Amino acid sequence: MNAPGIEVRNLSVHFGQRSLFERVSFSLPGGQWISLLGASGTGKTSLLRIIAGLASPSSGTVTASDGLPLAGRLAWMGQKDLLYPWLTIHDNVALGARLRGEKVDRRRVEALLQQVGLAECAHRRPASLSGGMRQRAALARTLYEDRPVVLMDEPFSALDTITRTRIQTLAASLLVNRTVLLITHDPLEACRLSHRLLVLSPLSGGIDDSHHLCGLPPRAPDDARLLNAQAQLLQQLVRAQG
Numbered sequence: 001m002n003a004p005g006i007e008v009r010n011l012s013v014h015f016g017q018r019s020l021f022e023r024v025s026f027s028l029p030g031g032q033w034i035s036l037l038g039a040s041g042t043g044k045t046s047l048l049r050i051i052a053g054l055a056s057p058s059s060g061t062v063t064a065s066d067g068l069p070l071a072g073r074l075a076w077m078g079q080k081d082l083l084y085p086w087l088t089i090h091d092n093v094a095l096g097a098r099l100r101g102e103k104v105d106r107r108r109v110e111a112l113l114q115q116v117g118l119a120e121c122a123h124r125r126p127a128s129l130s131g132g133m134r135q136r137a138a139l140a141r142t143l144y145e146d147r148p149v150v151l152m153d154e155p156f157s158a159l160d161t162i163t164r165t166r167i168q169t170l171a172a173s174l175l176v177n178r179t180v181l182l183i184t185h186d187p188l189e190a191c192r193l194s195h196r197l198l199v200l201s202p203l204s205g206g207i208d209d210s211h212h213l214c215g216l217p218p219r220a221p222d223d224a225r226l227l228n229a230q231a232q233l234l235q236q237l238v239r240a241q242g
């Protein structure tokens with residue numbers, strides 16, 4: 001998959017008199033996983049929504065590195081699984097195709113459910129699944145869309161530690177070579193999964209990308225370098241809050 005990078009240039013967002021951030025610029029390399037961190041209220045979701053084209057900035061631009069429009073090349077996965085309770089898991093995975101009036105590729109749905117470990121659950125409704133299973137179904141739905149750019153807003157935050165670690169590993173393998181921007185409050189998750197980190201902070205003039213991660217993701221949970229990176233990131237986040 002040829003996933004484009006994303007160029008964010010001089011982005012400013014104001015809500016009335018209040019400035020959320022001013023002239024923020026950064027680049028997301030194509031095919032890499034980037035995590036976006038920062039204190040609550042610094043504007044991470046607002047930034048993600050602007051990149052997704054769901055909101056407009058006060059000024060500035062978001063473009064794809066290949067010069068083509070980003071619209072139609074993005075998938076979104078949020079904290080809530082947003083599964084339709086009256087549809088089966090199979091039909092939820094194919095929801096995008098159904099809403100667009102396209103023919104559903106049933107084989108592809110089945111293959112994805114197999115990959116996320118839900119092959120046996122295809123005909124069940126979301127209410128009969130655990131939170132971790134529902135998030136895996138949401139991941140399968142995101143993958144069904146097969147978009148080169150995936151924006152994720154704290155998709156794993158409500159899961160218990162073990163389930164979260166498993167689904168992180170699964171997502172890392174299934175989203176390889178896509179351009180992924182993940183909002184997370186979890187330094188360990190960010191350091192495990194990312195090629196690069198971005199910290200949104202008014203104190204650093206917008207974005208701080210100074211944190212360097214060794215090796216390639218996904219990093220093993222018991223990798224000493226991962227634990228060291230996590231500790232450094234935690235300190236950086238504390239400093240960023242002032």
Ligand SMILES: Nc1ncnc2c1ncn2[C@@H]1O[C@H](COP(=O)(O)OP(=O)(O)OP(=O)(O)O)[C@@H](O)[C@H]1O
Binds near residue numbers: 020044046047
């Ligand atoms: N449409 C809007 N109109 C006015 N204010 C808004 C709007 N959208 C967001 N805000 C405000 O902008 C600020 C940043 O919100 P945002 O959700 O982007 O932050 P965040 O960094 O994602 O926070 P969290 O980590 O808590 O999810 C908040 O104070 C929020 O109330």
